[in-house]
Amino acid sequence: MGLWFTEKQTDNFGITAKINQTYHTEQTDFQRLDMVETAEWGGNMLLLDDMVMTTDRDEFVYHEMVAHVPLFTHPNPKAVLVVGGGDGGVIREVLKHPSVQKAVLVEIDGKVIEYSKKYLPNIAGKLEDPRVEVRVADGFMHIAENQNKYDVIMVDSTEPVGPAVNLFTKGFYDGISKALKDDGIFVAQTDNPWFKADLIKQVYHDVREIFPVTRLYTANIPTYPSGLWTFTLGSKIHDPLKVKDDRFHELETKYYTPQLHRACFALPKFVEDLTK
Amino acid sequence: MGLWFTEKQTDNFGITAKINQTYHTEQTDFQRLDMVETAEWGGNMLLLDDMVMTTDRDEFVYHEMVAHVPLFTHPNPKAVLVVGGGDGGVIREVLKHPSVQKAVLVEIDGKVIEYSKKYLPNIAGKLEDPRVEVRVADGFMHIAENQNKYDVIMVDSTEPVGPAVNLFTKGFYDGISKALKDDGIFVAQTDNPWFKADLIKQVYHDVREIFPVTRLYTANIPTYPSGLWTFTLGSKIHDPLKVKDDRFHELETKYYTPQLHRACFALPKFVEDLTK
Known part of the structure; x- marks a missing residue:
């Protein structure tokens, strides 16, 4: 299966997306920031505190x-x-x-x-x-x-x-x-x-x-x-x-x-x- | 984490839902049928060939x-x-x-x-x-x-x-x-x-x-x-x-x-x- 990101959107439900690679991970002064390359969403995806913020595709x-x-x-x-x-x-x-x-x-x-x-x-x-x-x-x-x-x-x-x-x-x-x-x-x-x-x-x-x-x-x-x-x-x-x-x-x-x-x-x- | 159902909606993306219990699983003459109780979707969920067909909530x-x-x-x-x-x-x-x-x-x-x-x-x-x-x-x-x-x-x-x-x-x-x-x-x-x-x-x-x-x-x-x-x-x-x-x-x-x-x-x- 390889590397997958899973966001628990509620305690009991979420989405999961295949990740080609992680470009950057950092705990900033305000939140955790991850920039990853996805397989489905047409390019890259920005995560803040483990939540999808935006993807190149949507x-x-x-x-x-x-x-x-x-x-x-x-x-x-x-x-x-x-x-x-x-x-x-x-x-x-x-x-x-x-x-x-x-x-x-x-x-x-x-x-x-x-x-x-x-x-x-x-x-x-x-x-x-x-x-x-x-x-x-x-x-x-x-x-x-x-x-x-x-x-x-x-x-x-x-x-x-x-x-x-x-x-x-x-x-x-x-x-x-x-x-x-x-x-x-x-x-x-x-x-x-x-x-x-x-x-x-x-x-x-x-x-x-x-x-x-x-x-x-x-x-x-x-x-x-x-x-x-x-x-x-x-x-x-x-x-x-x-x-x-x-x-x-x-x-x-x-x-x-x-x-x-x-x-x-x-x-x-x-x-x-x-x-x- | 317990039991979770994951549907690969594409090769690289999917949803995942916590399952309280599985009521029934069967390979019918036409497809695989699963009836499960979900934690998030307000009750039960019908799956056919591993795809969500319907849930009590939505x-x-x-x-x-x-x-x-x-x-x-x-x-x-x-x-x-x-x-x-x-x-x-x-x-x-x-x-x-x-x-x-x-x-x-x-x-x-x-x-x-x-x-x-x-x-x-x-x-x-x-x-x-x-x-x-x-x-x-x-x-x-x-x-x-x-x-x-x-x-x-x-x-x-x-x-x-x-x-x-x-x-x-x-x-x-x-x-x-x-x-x-x-x-x-x-x-x-x-x-x-x-x-x-x-x-x-x-x-x-x-x-x-x-x-x-x-x-x-x-x-x-x-x-x-x-x-x-x-x-x-x-x-x-x-x-x-x-x-x-x-x-x-x-x-x-x-x-x-x-x-x-x-x-x-x-x-x-x-x-x-x-x-x-």
Whole structure:
């Protein structure tokens, strides 16, 4: 059989993937980091604390869906913040929007950036773009220190364990609201509805107390638990369900389409029930 | 760790699930059958040829999406055929439609029916309904022997290996067209787009040569490869995308909703490309 990586996504269920080789393993100041080459997932895979973060083959789903849904909802996004996301995938998608003048990445773990640049160049390659400012810092603090600054904020965090615990609190969403301009929008990855229903419910209700427009949407990410991922979007004015057809401009994607922009908000009944 | 079941969904990737106990293992005339109790999936799990067929916890997604999409597309489905589906889950959903007078199940492997009744009563329990006729027979032959008989046909087969090979051929779809009435609709499960793109492409194009209305739709099934499952629908007249709002009647579901009926046809770009 050779070398296999197994992620216990719950105590009693997981995925397993054949590993061709391990490039790097390190206990950083924040988490365990593994960069491996997979046999199935089209190239390399980044693991943090033994959880799959991204793979060369399916990364486009997550990165496109985090970026394009809020960026096409906002009529003219210029200043964008990505909290976390040290692999650079969300930044790459953000830069596809010509209106964006400045994209700030605030990643707490510089090692994630370093090894993504080295081993995931197709994902991290755009971190060198002149419109991008990379900061190795605490996203929670960055939010607290900035007001009325961003059009769109994306929270591309790990699960709510370890360094990302603060990023799933009402205090954080409140800070995000203040860091956004008057018509700002934010989106956060909020795990899967099969194993983390309570988390989704809690985040959705917290966000709804702060943002007039709160929406949950989904995407299929095969290397994430259950294959069904959720994103919670909070917006001060603009509604992702009311984007006019002429707002969508041509964009090279492999998952996102304008049709899917609308359809991804149609939730399975048991997921819709979490928002009630 | 104890007892774990691992399904190699590809040569290099799989899922693994903790097993509390194995109830039954048998090599039937057609395939290996295992009925086990899982720790994660809310109860029991049926395996055929080492592949997860259904679990007590996530079975509702597949069964609802196979049944309700074509049954709400047809204006008045009375006679329904399920090919395969010996666990009875699709039949259970079919019977939720009051217009249905007769639901025929043609399953090639009687052992699947027998052990589903015994260990999956919540799924198979409606096989005893007076509107249901259960036949242990070859679905391919049943199709060939019946003309102009059914309003809706669902193909709830295993993967195109072993007993189900014939169910993924153009000859079969041609037979289905003849077994359907003049405004009939059929749907087949057609695997996942991450590992079986060629299969989806082939089936879609075969079906399109026979049925004027051909549509691909998806659902999230966490215990199936990649978590994203496709269904190919062929229809002689009625278009699932043109169902009027007043066609939908109240129905108890956990996944399907009228909104999702429309949204499930909005495909990720790389899946949409398979239909071109």
